[in-house]
Amino acid sequence: MSLVAQLQTALGAQAVLVSEAEVAGYLQDWRGRYGGPAACVVLPSCTQQVAAAVRIAGRLRVPVLAQGGNTSLSGGSVPWPDGAAPMLINLARMRAVRAIDTANDSMVVEAGCVLAAVQQAASERRRLYPVSLGAEGSCQIGGNIATNAGGTGVLRYGNTRENVLGLEVVLPDGQIWDGLYRLRKNNTGLDLKHLFIGSEGTLGVITAACLKLHPLPTAQAVAWMAVPNPAAALDMLALFQRRCGASLSAFEMMNGPQLDYVLEHVPGRRAPLPASYAWHVLVELADSGAEPALTGALQETLQQGLAQGWVLDASLAASGPQRAALWALRHSVSQANKQAGIGLSTDCALPVSAVPEFIERATLAVHRVMPGLPIIIVAHLGDGNVHFIPLIPFAGFGPWSAVADRQATASAASAVRQAVHAVAHALSGSFSAEHGIGQLLTQEMARFKPAVELAMMRGIKGLLDPQQLFNPGRLFPAVATTRTSAGTDVEGTSDE
Ligand SMILES: Cc1cc2nc3c(=O)[nH]c(=O)nc-3n(C[C@H](O)[C@H](O)[C@H](O)COP(=O)(O)OP(=O)(O)OC[C@H]3O[C@@H](n4cnc5c(N)ncnc54)[C@H](O)[C@@H]3O)c2cc1C
Structure with a gap:
């Protein structure tokens, strides 16, 4: 049968x-x-x-x-x-x-x-x-x-x-x-x-x-802050951790272009602040105490940040619907980016303290391959996970068009991803934080994972799935490749 x-x-x-x-x-x-x-x-x-x-x-x-x-x-x-x-x-x-x-x-x-x-x-x-x-x-x-x-x-x-x-x-x-x-x-x-x-x-x-x-949690307080740069965002993270301890439950950063795409492409989203800024952070406190105490702690910490120059402007949600509206901006980024162009998405994990240097060096590395390409950044800053996304607008950008010249775009995309991953690796980071390897990153596994780790993973795979029938071609690189210290021994992936 x-x-x-x-x-x-x-x-x-x-x-x-x-x-x-x-x-x-x-x-x-x-x-x-x-x-x-x-x-x-x-x-x-x-x-x-x-x-x-x-x-x-x-x-x-x-x-x-x-x-x-x-x-x-x-x-x-x-x-x-x-x-x-x-x-x-x-x-x-x-x-x-x-x-x-x-x-x-x-x-x-x-x-x-x-x-x-x-x-x-x-x-x-x-x-x-x-x-x-x-x-x-x-x-x-x-x-x-x-x-x-x-x-x-x-x-x-x-x-x-x-x-x-x-x-x-x-x-x-x-x-x-x-x-x-x-x-x-x-x-x-x-x-x-x-x-x-x-x-x-x-x-x-x-x-x-x-x-x-x-x-x-029975009480929540949420604010949107404009900050001058990622280093100031980290200063604010440390300040919130010091002042608010375990009630700090989210600390999400995005750059100005990312917020602009959300406002442009997702209906119903409204600007959180009256002016436009280069960097933004959504911060949430939550615990089982009383809401006024939590809101007070958030306000005082923001005031201290303003006094230090780490915060340029801030808006504090005054109700449940306002909190939801600020969170909706954060949760709309993937939908907005899908409509804005082809994102050469990366999903890097860094030591939290290395995030500003990563953003600076990765930007330079990308612009060496595709000069001036727009870069959108959205980060779970509290845990060092940066979605660093060079984006080719559907309208096209310089010699690259997301629609017309797929082959040239694909090879540039591959070079861009490799460059970003190399920066993360150099800063003791990882090329994959939360979205998995799938088929997109199998060659990066060969490029960056120590051979002994790959061998252990293959051993476990062989034991449980000796016929190699479960999701073949995913997660594991096709050919075992020895990692070089420079990390440049294989072609990178390209999905565009
Ligand atoms: C708008 C948007 C925002 C996102 N934000 C985040 C984010 O902030 N953080 C994050 O981590 N991810 C995020 N993702 C990615 C995605 O949602 C996660 O990876 C999620 O965990 C995938 O779940 P899924 O059920 O869709 O799995 P699928 O996409 O269906 O599968 C993912 C992998 O898991 C395997 N799999 C699925 N189900 C099973 C099962 N029952 N048993 C064994 N294997 C299985 C599949 O074979 C595949 O390899 C986002 C995605 C979108 C579209």
Whole structure:
């Protein structure tokens, strides 16, 4: 029997999509940059169905691609154009909240739960699930875990990795691993959940997770500040940390061009300040005390920043809707950039103190390749994650046009990314902070990862997925390449 016939027999016809019209929505990524055909799309309703589908694919040697909300931006969640088409498993039908345990501050959810629904379910029990990002209305917990998603809450609560207590996973041989522990301490050998967090669908299908919950803040204070430069933003970060301690829950920076794109391209967004400035920071304080005390602390810290010259102007949200409006500016950046042009996006992690130097050196490096190209910057500054995005406007820029000359643009894009990554590496940073490797950055893995680390990763992959069927061509570089100290031994990636 064929793959589809076997799947239909095991899972029922309604769980297996094959017609062009039905599968089309699963085959392209969020930005429309990557995609390819699938043998079929499977929509399992429970863990046993995932395991049955994986066993069938394994017997027939069909590649397996797990997909969540399909919002990742590095091309790991959609099929590839060439080679054997995968069985794509989308977890959208597995969205049960299996349990919320307030006594132990944990919840067990199925992998297809949308992040916003998890946050909502937690808040109904007066708890916080703190991972928060622009795609939270569509991305799934399984995808968050597979990419170790970061977002705006990392400064205070850590990445997804820090908020997962246990996992349930279907392994490539079809076994179900029930590791849904809800313990805060469990020193019984290797902590295997960490293998799957950030594994991008290469080691198994995550079907459920036990998540860590936190007290739900009852008071919030949010402000928008204009600052003269990234160094002043860091001075303000240190000041907030000193004065406000653990109540500092977000510290997000963007440059003027980034704010301008949001205001230009996303309907309903309004300028937070009367004048335009080169650099902006959104700051949030949150805790379970009283709102006036928190607002007072925010005001006083801003005043001190103004007196020091680290803040040029500021606007403090006076109500819930005003706080939401400031956050909407931050959460609209991806939507705005998608409409503004082709972003040569990078996602670098730096030691926080190195961010200003990184921005300065990366700007020079990009302009050596594409002189004068607009650069938009949006950073989770509190944790040192900078999205440094040279952007080719759709209208074209000098000799490069995002639409007309794709080949020249692609090779310049590749050179630009390599240059930015080299700067991050030189400053003890990383070329990938939160968006994953996907297919976009596999060659950068070869370029920057020590050979011994790649060898360990390949060993684990070979042990769990000896047929190399799970998300082939993603995360791991195609050819093992020895890293040179200069880091220039391979061609970089190009997705434009
Ligand atoms: C507007 C916007 C803003 C964003 N902001 C942020 C941000 O601030 N921080 C951040 O970290 N990311 C951000 N992202 C990227 C993206 O939302 C995250 O990477 C998210 O975690 C992906 O989840 P997903 O469900 O969409 O996964 P997908 O895109 O569907 O998949 C991502 C990877 O995970 C694998 N995968 C998915 N589900 C499973 C599963 N159940 N088991 C095993 N493997 C699986 C896929 O094979 C793929 O390799 C943003 C994206 C957009 C569009």
